[in-house]
Amino acid sequence: MITVVGTGTGAPPPARAEAALAGAGLVVGGRRHLAAVRVPGTAERIVLGPLAPALDAIERHLDKHGDAQPVVVLASGDPGFFGIVRALAERFGPERLAVSPGVSSVATAFARLGLTWDDAVVVSAHGRDLRTAVNVCRAHPKVAVLTGPGAGPAELGAALAYRSGERVLVVASSLGDPGGERVERVTPAEAATRDWGPAVSVVLCLDESRAVAPVRTVAGPPEGPARWALAETDFAHRDSMITKFEVRALALARLGPRRGDLVWDVGSGSGSVAVECARFGAAVTAIEKTRDGVERIRANAAAHGVDVQVVHGAAPTVLSDLDDPDAVFIGGGGRELPVIVTACARRARRAVVVAMAALDRVPAVREALTAAGFDCEGVLLQSSRLAPLPGEVTRLAATNPVFLLWGVRPPASTEGVPQ
Incomplete structure (x- = not known):
C-alpha cells in the first residue's frame, strides 16, 4: 500500500x-x-x-x-x-x-482573497508550455496558474503586460508557512520586473470587476456557447459589412477555437468572428484598420461578455508585434490579401481560414496557403434564406456568394524518428 x-x-x-x-x-x-x-x-x-x-x-x-x-x-x-x-x-x-x-494551493490562494473559485479556470504551467496559461488568462476573468521553473510570475507578467486588458496578478508564495507566506497584488508589468524566487506556488490572474460571480450550479468555467453562428442582428455593423452566419458557421468549424488557443481575426470589421471565437473560450486578437471599426468591435465584445483585444492598424504591418496564433481568420485585405495570407500562414500553428467575394483572388490565396505548407481546401458558399412576402407567403432571398478557403497544417511526420 x-x-x-x-x-x-x-x-x-x-x-x-x-x-x-x-x-x-x-x-x-x-x-x-x-x-x-x-x-x-x-x-x-x-x-x-x-x-x-x-x-x-x-x-x-x-x-x-x-x-x-x-x-x-x-x-x-x-x-x-x-x-x-x-x-x-x-x-x-x-x-x-x-x-x-x-x-490545495489554489483553494488557499482564493481563500486569502475571500473569493470563491468554483468559477475559476485552473492551468498548470509546471513543466508545460506557458502559452496555454497566457491565453487562458487573456480570455477568462478568473484564472489560477500553478507555476514552475521558467513559468513563474515574472514570465507570466511579461507575456500579459502587453494588451492584457484590466488584469491584476495575485502572487501567492509559501502558502501555509506562518513566517514566509506572502500574497501580493501586482500588475503584469510589475510582476515582470521582480525576482520572485523559487517559493511561488500559484498565481491568480483576475479581472477584478468580474471576480465575484453569480451562484453556480456546475463548477468550472462557463460551458461553451449553446448556439453559435449568431444572426447578423446580434452584432452592430455598418452597411451589412459583416461575415454572414452561414459563412461564420463553417469558418468556426475550420478554426476550431478552444480554451488555451490564440486566434487572430484579421480585417475584423464588426468583430463577429472574433466574438464567436472568444465565446468558445479562446483568446482573440482582432486587427482592424478603421477607427470606427475598432470601437464597433469593442462594443460587440462587451455586449456578448467576452474579452477581445483589438489592434488598430493595417495587416500585415501590425502583425509583427503579436504573439503567434493557433488559428487565423482573414475576412478582409483587398489587393494586399495574398501578402496578408502569406504573413499569417507563416506564423499560424494550426489553421488559416480566408473568406473572399472575388473569384480572381482565389488562386493567389490558395497558392499562398500551399506554399506555407498547409493542406488547402475550399468551397463556394451560396445560400438562400426564407423571407416573407405579402399575403403570408414565403420566398427565397439569395445572399451574396462567398469563397471560403482554409489551410490546415499537417501533423509533423514521425517517419524515421525512434519510438
Whole structure:
C-alpha cells in the first residue's frame, strides 16, 4: 500500500498520515515535506526530484517488501489536483493508493482573497508550455496558474503586460508557512520586473470587476456557447459589412477555437468572428484598420461578455508585434490579401481560414496557403434564406456568394524518428 499525504498549507498531517508514517519503510517527499514530519529512523528516505527515479525506487521497495514496510509519499496541498496521484495511479494502480489530501494551493490562494473559485479556470504551467496559461488568462476573468521553473510570475507578467486588458496578478508564495507566506497584488508589468524566487506556488490572474460571480450550479468555467453562428442582428455593423452566419458557421468549424488557443481575426470589421471565437473560450486578437471599426468591435465584445483585444492598424504591418496564433481568420485585405495570407500562414500553428467575394483572388490565396505548407481546401458558399412576402407567403432571398478557403497544417511526420 502507498499512502499519499497532502501537506504544506499550514495544517498538521491528519492522524491517518501520522499512523502511516510511524510504520513506514520508505518515505518519499520534498526536502521541506520531509523536514516537517517525524520519519522513523529505520525508514529509507528519498528526496523527491525527478519523478522517474522515485517511482522506480518505490517499485523496487514494493517488490522486495510488499505491504510489510509501507510506502508514504508526501506532497503539497491536494496531491490529486495536478499532483503526484496521477503518476502513482498510472504506475501502480489506484487500488494500491490511500490518499489523504490537504487543502490545495489554489483553494488557499482564493481563500486569502475571500473569493470563491468554483468559477475559476485552473492551468498548470509546471513543466508545460506557458502559452496555454497566457491565453487562458487573456480570455477568462478568473484564472489560477500553478507555476514552475521558467513559468513563474515574472514570465507570466511579461507575456500579459502587453494588451492584457484590466488584469491584476495575485502572487501567492509559501502558502501555509506562518513566517514566509506572502500574497501580493501586482500588475503584469510589475510582476515582470521582480525576482520572485523559487517559493511561488500559484498565481491568480483576475479581472477584478468580474471576480465575484453569480451562484453556480456546475463548477468550472462557463460551458461553451449553446448556439453559435449568431444572426447578423446580434452584432452592430455598418452597411451589412459583416461575415454572414452561414459563412461564420463553417469558418468556426475550420478554426476550431478552444480554451488555451490564440486566434487572430484579421480585417475584423464588426468583430463577429472574433466574438464567436472568444465565446468558445479562446483568446482573440482582432486587427482592424478603421477607427470606427475598432470601437464597433469593442462594443460587440462587451455586449456578448467576452474579452477581445483589438489592434488598430493595417495587416500585415501590425502583425509583427503579436504573439503567434493557433488559428487565423482573414475576412478582409483587398489587393494586399495574398501578402496578408502569406504573413499569417507563416506564423499560424494550426489553421488559416480566408473568406473572399472575388473569384480572381482565389488562386493567389490558395497558392499562398500551399506554399506555407498547409493542406488547402475550399468551397463556394451560396445560400438562400426564407423571407416573407405579402399575403403570408414565403420566398427565397439569395445572399451574396462567398469563397471560403482554409489551410490546415499537417501533423509533423514521425517517419524515421525512434519510438
